[in-house]
Amino acid sequence: MNLMKDRFLLIIFACVVLAAPLIFAPTGAAYPDLLQRFAIYGIFAIGFNILFGLTGYLSFGHAAFLGVGSYSAVWMFKLLSMNIVPALLLSIVVAGVFSLLIGYVSLRRSGIYFSILTLALAQMSYNLAYSVLTPLTNGETGLQLRLDDARVLDAAGDAGSLPSTNFFGLEMKEVFWNPTVFGYDLQFNWGYYVCAILLIASFWISIRIFRSPFGLMLRAVKTNQTRLNYTGISSRPYTLAAFVISGMFAGLAGGLLASMDPLAGAERMQWTVGGEVVLMVVLGGMGTLIGPILGAVFIKYFENIFSKINDGVLHGWFAIMPEWLDNAMVVIISPFVGKGWHLTLGALFMLVVIFLPGGLVDGAKRIGRVITGANRRAAKVGIE
Secondary structure: OHHHHHHHHHHHHHHHHHOHHHHOHHHOOOOHHHHHHHHHHHHHHHHHHHHHHHHOOOOOOOHHHHHHHHHHHHHHHHHOOOEHHHHHHHHHHHHHHHHHHHHHHHOOOOHHHHHHHHHHHHHHHHHHHHHHOHHHHOHHHOEEOOOOOOOOOOHHHOOOOOOOOEEOOEEOOOEEEOOEEOOEEOOEEHHHHHHHHHHHHHHHHHHHHHHOHHHHHHHHHHHHHHHHHHOOOOOHHHHHHHHHHHHHHHHHHHHHHHHHOOEEOHHHHOHHHHHHHHHHHHHHOOOOOOHHHHHHHHHHHHHHOHHHOOHHHHHHHOOOOOHHHHHHHHHHHHHHOHHHHHHHHHHHHHHHHHHOOOHHHHHHHHHHHHHHHHHHHHHHHHHO
16 A cells, blocks of 8 residues: 555656646746756755654754765866766765765764764864865865866867756756746756756655665664664664765765756855755654655745845835835835845744644645545535
8 A cells, every 4th residue: 555655656746846847937936946956955855854854863964965965076077077977976975985984973972962963073074175175175265167177078078168067968057948838938957857857766765765674773763762772683773874875865965056056165064054954854844755855845945035025026016005004014024035034934934843843744634634524524414
């Protein structure tokens, strides 16, 4: 039964992801850059959920793996080729090795001590990238492409200008189809569909892990690690494996960020980025399959749409009102949009934590139960 449900969920998810340019068009979020971020941070959140959602280990340091993945990808673009495949493979491998080292140290502790250790190690990584390892990271300026980069495999085709990242010739920035549907100007972009396919693959891997004996052991760690250890089973190999898998997902997301925009900076390794993925998972639904992706889309939508609503836009909304009421509404609402969008996000996050501790997925389930219950009652009345 679970197998059929999982297949159905995967098919529905794949259809929604592939049709995202059409689905998000009415919301104003259908432009390629934002859709790419939805997919990339969805992958980031899926990986984090494997650690946090299944084992209960709260890491504040996953931004380090995101940053390492970005740096690895850009170095591959500089040294070998602008094809994103070698760059993504290197990002996953380097992030996996780095997460193995961090996890080996951090997992000696649990609870809040583990969280603090991951935060400290991530901040150390950020400071190393920002100042100490400048020959590798280019410090605060960030690692960028240059015309004199080696690019061993395709430097001959540069023609005096910086090349674009590509997937065997398909340029990531290229819009291959630009139809108008229902009055909306859609942009179907190669970069988004590369991210979309990897998001679907990541979601499938997540389902397999959740339903596997390995996933069952991770749930046992979260439920009662002490009791598990008393049975003679060491939980550390399982938690370390979950940490490394989660780090590799973060490395893939970092590599994709660099593939869509070949630039890597230390800001991707800051603790705020690590905190953001925690918000994504908690907001969407910790330990659920689809929840982390919903949380990623929700937060990135707020960041990119609500943050652009300024006083001019608000005055346009309330232009039909009397001037005094127009100005009053702008004064009331403006602190919660534009630069103050974090206030709205914070308020919504508080409401979700208080009233929907299971996140957005929990809210959807409650609504579904209400609708189902109403239908059943209506059917019973009809029968009687």
